[in-house]
Amino acid sequence: MQHAHPWPEAPAPPPPPLRLLVADDNPVVRAGLTALLTGRADTTVVAEAADGREAYEAALRHRPDVILLDVRMPGVDGISALPHLVRLAPVMMLTYSHETETVREALRLGAGGYLVHGEFTAEQLVRAVRDVREGRPHVTPGATKALLEALRMDAPAHENPQLPPILKESTRQELSHMQSSMGQSSRSRYRLSTREAEIMDFIASGMTNQQIAAACFITEKTVKNHINRIFAKLQSTTRSQAAAKWLGVA
Numbered sequence: 001m002q003h004a005h006p007w008p009e010a011p012a013p014p015p016p017p018l019r020l021l022v023a024d025d026n027p028v029v030r031a032g033l034t035a036l037l038t039g040r041a042d043t044t045v046v047a048e049a050a051d052g053r054e055a056y057e058a059a060l061r062h063r064p065d066v067i068l069l070d071v072r073m074p075g076v077d078g079i080s081a082l083p084h085l086v087r088l089a090p091v092m093m094l095t096y097s098h099e100t101e102t103v104r105e106a107l108r109l110g111a112g113g114y115l116v117h118g119e120f121t122a123e124q125l126v127r128a129v130r131d132v133r134e135g136r137p138h139v140t141p142g143a144t145k146a147l148l149e150a151l152r153m154d155a156p157a158h159e160n161p162q163l164p165p166i167l168k169e170s171t172r173q174e175l176s177h178m179q180s181s182m183g184q185s186s187r188s189r190y191r192l193s194t195r196e197a198e199i200m201d202f203i204a205s206g207m208t209n210q211q212i213a214a215a216c217f218i219t220e221k222t223v224k225n226h227i228n229r230i231f232a233k234l235q236s237t238t239r240s241q242a243a244a245k246w247l248g249v250a
Contacts, residue, residue, distance in 0.1 A: 017044045018133055021064040023055035023081075024094070025073040026206055028240045029117075029247060033068065033094070036122055043126055052081025059088040066133050069111075071095040071102055079105055086110035092132045094125075096201055098142035116142035117204065117247045118186035118197075125248075186246050190233045199226045200234075204243035 022033045022045055034045045047062045049055035051073040059067055067089050071078040078093065079102070085091050092113040093106045103114055112132040115125065119140035128138035187197040195216075202212045209227070213220045236242035 014041065017042050018065040018129060019044060019046045019062070020129065021045070021047045021049065021055065021058055021062060021067045021089070023049040023052070023058075023067065023073070023078070024070040025050045026070075026204070026243075028243050029070070029204070032244045032247060037126070037129075040126070043129060052076030052078060052085075055081055056084050056088075059085055064089050066129050067091045068094045068129070071097040071106065079109065082106060082109045082111060090132050090135075092129060092138070093143075096204070098146050100146040103139075103143045103146040113138035114140070114143040116140045118201075121248060186248065190246075192230065192233060196226055196230050196233070199223065200230050200242065200246050203227070203230075203239050204246050 017040065020037055020043055022030055022037075024030050024033070027050075030048050030050075034048060037043045038045045046064055047058040049058045052069075053076045055067065055069065056076075058064075067085050069078045069082065069085065069091050071093060072095070078095065082091060086109070090112045091110065092115060093111045094115050094117070096117050097103075098114075098116045106114055112135065113128055115128060115138065119142055120128065131138050186192075186200075192200060199212055199216065202215060207215070209220050209223045213223045216223070231237065231242055234242045234245050236245055
């Protein structure tokens with residue numbers, strides 16, 4: 001007696017795209033990230049926010065799979081909003097700030113990853129979002145350096161319960177692996193000097209030439225000279241165009 005062949009199994013449908021919330025006070029960054037992450041098969045941006053309070057309200061309303069959160073925002077900043085947001089969804093910090101204290105505080109408060117602008121490609125960003133959703137930490141080189149400094153300053157993790165959980169789980173080897181896997185930074189890609197990279201970070205964060213001059217202790221004329229060289233290297237004619245390229249969202 002012949003056995004009937006079972007029907008071949010239908011291929012599993014692709015998983016629905018991850019629903020993301022982008023919180024950043026810089027409209028250029030928000031627009032760039034939204035353009036980058038929407039319309040893909042694996043990610044879509046369901047809401048944007050300009051500060052921590054808006055992010056919390058949007059997260060309550062839309063229930064995203066992952067929240068991309070800036071550190072410095074007017075009103076309620078990212079660090080202040082973080083403990084409330086992590087109850088609603090996994091949070092990945094996506095920011096310029098890579099001061100040791102900021103990185104440690106963000107991870108201590110429950111951030112699942114810490115990406116510094118200019119240190120990742122679009123594909124690496126998408127992979128990091130997916131990993132953070134699944135509980136795998138992602139940290140770019142600037143933040144990794146801060147964590148390694150924190151490790152050197154502190155007692156070993158098992159002796160220091162105050163260290164963020166990510167440090168207890170991650171050895172130096174894992175951190176250096178994360179660092180090497182994140183690819184070229186914008187600075188090396190565009191061949192900017194240390195000073196030019198610093199000024200480009202200020203431009204992308206929305207500072208005026210006058211504010212940049214004050215922050216760098218140089219004249220506005222010197223700032224303009226740096227900006228002319230930066231724009232030439234980035235092949236950009238406007239601040240927003242240069243910022244978008246620098247952030248990898250052009």
